[in-house]
Amino acid sequence: MVPQESFRTPVRLCWSVFEATLCWFFSAVGHWCHAAFEKLLNLVTMRRLLTRAINRFLLGELFTTRMGIQAEINTHTPRRLVVGLGNPGMENTRHSVGMAVLGSLAARLGVSDCWKGDKYVFGEVIVSEVQDTKVVLLRSKLPMNSNGVSVAKAAGKFGIKPEDILLVHDELDKPLGKIVIKHGGSARGHNGVRSCVDLLQTDVMQRLRVGIGRPASRTSVDRYVLQRFSPEEQKVLGAVLSQSVDLLLSQLSPQESSQVCKSPSSPAGGRRKSQTVKETSASLVENSTAVRDEASELRQKEKS
Numbered sequence: 001m002v003p004q005e006s007f008r009t010p011v012r013l014c015w016s017v018f019e020a021t022l023c024w025f026f027s028a029v030g031h032w033c034h035a036a037f038e039k040l041l042n043l044v045t046m047r048r049l050l051t052r053a054i055n056r057f058l059l060g061e062l063f064t065t066r067m068g069i070q071a072e073i074n075t076h077t078p079r080r081l082v083v084g085l086g087n088p089g090m091e092n093t094r095h096s097v098g099m100a101v102l103g104s105l106a107a108r109l110g111v112s113d114c115w116k117g118d119k120y121v122f123g124e125v126i127v128s129e130v131q132d133t134k135v136v137l138l139r140s141k142l143p144m145n146s147n148g149v150s151v152a153k154a155a156g157k158f159g160i161k162p163e164d165i166l167l168v169h170d171e172l173d174k175p176l177g178k179i180v181i182k183h184g185g186s187a188r189g190h191n192g193v194r195s196c197v198d199l200l201q202t203d204v205m206q207r208l209r210v211g212i213g214r215p216a217s218r219t220s221v222d223r224y225v226l227q228r229f230s231p232e233e234q235k236v237l238g239a240v241l242s243q244s245v246d247l248l249l250s251q252l253s254p255q256e257s258s259q260v261c262k263s264p265s266s267p268a269g270g271r272r273k274s275q276t277v278k279e280t281s282a283s284l285v286e287n288s289t290a291v292r293d294e295a296s297e298l299r300q301k302e303k304s
Contacts, residue, residue, distance in 0.1 A: 058122065058142070058149040059199055079134040080252055081160045083151050085169040085192035087226075088141045094212040095225035098168035098192075099139050101210060104241040105248055106137055115139075120157060123150040127158075130252040136160065148195030155200065165205045166251060168244070169193060170225065174211025176233055179244050181251065182207045206251065210244055 082105065086096025091103070106112040106126055115124045123140040136158050140150035155165060169192055174180060184204045187194035197203045215224040229237055 054146065058146065059152055077134050078132060079136065079158065079160055079164065080130075081136045081138060081151070081155055081158065081165045082248065082252070083138045083140075083147070083154075083165065083167050083196075085144060085147050085167055085190075085196075086139070087144050088139075090226065092228050093226050094229060095144065095170055097170045097210050097212060098208075100237075101168045101208070101241055101244040101248070102137055102139055105245050108245050108249070109135075111137075117141075118154075118157075121150045121153040123154070125154065130249065133252055135252055144192045145195055147192045148197070148199040151196045152199040162200045162202045163204045163206075165196075165200075166208060166248070167193060167196060167205050168208045168210065168248070170212045171209035172212060172214050172221065172225070174209060175213045176211055177236060177240055178211035179240065179247055180209045180211075181247060182209055208244060208248060208251075210240065 082102065084096075084099040084102030086099035087093070090096050091099045103112065106115070106128075109128050109130070111126050111128050114126045114128075116126070117123075118125050121138065121140075122142050123138055126137040128135050128137065136154065138150060138154050140147045142149055151165065151167075154160070155162065169190055171178075171180070171190075173188075183206055186203060187197055193207065196205060212225070215221065219227075
């Protein structure tokens with residue numbers, strides 16, 4: 001009979017080779033994943049740096065050197081700049097709901113037919129008035145990631161300070177029907193707001209954050225925000241736009257906005273504690289709650 005050891009030796013050898021091959025495989029996969037992650041990280045970083053470089057090029061010169069030099073509004077008159085962030089030609093998508101709100105504001109003010117192209121600011125503007133405040137409405141003709149170029153140029157041209165700028169934009173972390181005023185703070189991942197913060201060199205701008213909710217299905221966030229509102233969402237969108245305009249007008253009115261506690265301006269590039277206005281008036285809160293409830297019911301119907 002052949003000794004059992006003669007069989008065990010080849011088996012042990014094969015097992016050792018298998019173990020070594022397995023270790024090499026997982027090590028190679030690990031190195032590949034690490035390299036791929038680094039490349040992806042570098043790609044995202046390079047994309048952001050490239051976008052910033054393009055924005056700086058389009059801006060032409062530092063915003064601070066333009067402030068107040070070419071002001072086209074009497075500097076003794078209170079003035080505000082209201083910006084609807086979004087992508088040109090995609091006004092009906094979730095990501096450009098800020099432009100839809102701005103259009104509703106123009107309609108409420110009776111100036112929806114007064115948009116004028118402005119090559120200097122790379123966008124369209126309307127100069128209107130709310131009580132004793134001159135209001136400049138702006139919608140950029142640049143992509144969302146470069147909206148800040150138009151904002152900085154318009155602020156310099158019309159002599160409007162960063163703290164008197166109001167940005168209207170979509171908010172993923174708020175459900176459709178939720179509308180919130182935010183005073184300054186970080187961009188919270190919003191590329192349009194990030195562009196404005198970068199080029200204005202401060203984060204004190206007031207924002208009207210219009211909730212659009214997150215995708216309920218496996219749809220990617222990038223695809224979701226670039227889609228139009230669903231037919232069910234369209235049923236409550238009109239009420240959302242109306243409530244957004246009401247809240248905007250309450251902030252643009254000198255008498256009412258003075259009742260809202262504003263924190264002092266931060267220096268260029270500075271950060272300060274943000275404040276959120278939860279109640280502007282009882283009617284606004286009640287109406288906003290009703291809109292949120294209706295939107296929630298629609299979502300439940302879609303899931304069922």
